[in-house]
Amino acid sequence: MNKEKMAEWLAEGSIAIPKLLLHHxxxxxxTExxxxxLLHIHSYIESGxxxxxxxxxxxxxxxxPAECMDGVRxxxxxxxxxxxxxxxxxxxxxEKYSLKPLWEKLVHHLLSEAFYGEKERYEEEEKSLYTMFEQEFGRPLSPFECETLAMWVDQDGHDPAIIKAALREAVLSGKLNFRYIDRILFEWKKNGIQTIEQAQSYGKKFRKYQQSSKASQPQSEHKQTIPFYNWLEQS
Structure with a gap:
């Protein structure tokens, strides 16, 4: 094979096609x-x-050529x-062709897809939130309790996943009531807790502190075997 011809082929370079465009x-x-x-127009532009x-x-x-003209139109x-x-x-x-509208439309589509996907996830989380509370309480929630849940989400801006974590913390502490859960959420928000991982880490620290505190007490006073942290006592 002619080496000069091969070098000529390689010198033509390549065209980069974003995978996101290929997928969306x-x-x-x-249409195909x-x-x-568009790819051929892009290739021509890249070639000058x-x-x-x-x-x-x-x-x-x-x-x-007539079909290409109609396609461009x-x-x-x-x-x-x-x-x-x-x-x-x-x-x-x-005059020159610009693919800027193509990239803008692709980005808009991806952002919209991400937004609606997150919105759908959030709505599903909120629906399952009520179910989880009713399961833990062993009964249907009262209108006041439903209103409190809605307030935590809509007014206080708590993520449903964080509210679920606060519920689990209340169950672990043996204080299954809305006032106690509200206090946990208040403390977490005050301390910048925004993720499940942060909430778990925060809870572990307090339980570790509680364990060490109880270990230093006289044996007669150390009756409780399950680590307990009373969030309602926090100022």
Whole structure:
């Protein structure tokens, strides 16, 4: 094989295609043909040809120049491609294609997907929150208790997962009532506790402190075998 020809092939370089675009082009309204059309336009731009003609694009595809022109028009109408003015090195104004609308639409789609996914998770957490409380209390919650739960989420801004952790802490401490749980949440918020891991670590520290405190007491006073921390006594 001719080494010069091989070097010529390698010198053509490569084109980077974001995996996110490959995975989500259908979700942002692209057909396979439009996707390939955009990739060829992207390839031309990377090669320094900022405004390839329909005929140039058709050379790389199984479409006719007229079909390429129609495809470009559809992409512009869909808000996935733009034509901008560009001033070259000779101060001459020329037109060029811009893929900025494509990237903006892709980012918007990904952010929306993440937002609705998180919102759905949050709503599921909130639904299971009531179920978990009723299971631990062994009865349906009263209207006042339901209102308190809603207040913790909506007004106080506690994540449902954190409220569940406070419930578990109350169960562990043998103080299963809403006033006690409210005090735990208050203490956690005051101390910047925002994640399950932080809540668990905080609880462990207090239980360790409680154990060491009880170990220093006379044996006659050391009757309780389960580590206990009274959150209601905190100021």
């Amino acid at each position: 082009y259908k979700n942002i309204g692209l 043909t439009e996707f390939m059309l 040809v900022l405004f390839p003609t329909p005929a140039q694009i058709a050379e790389k595809m199984t479409l006719s 559809r992409l512009i109408q869909k808000g996935l491609l733009a034509i901008e003015e560009h001033v070259d090195e000779h101060s001459i104004r020329i």
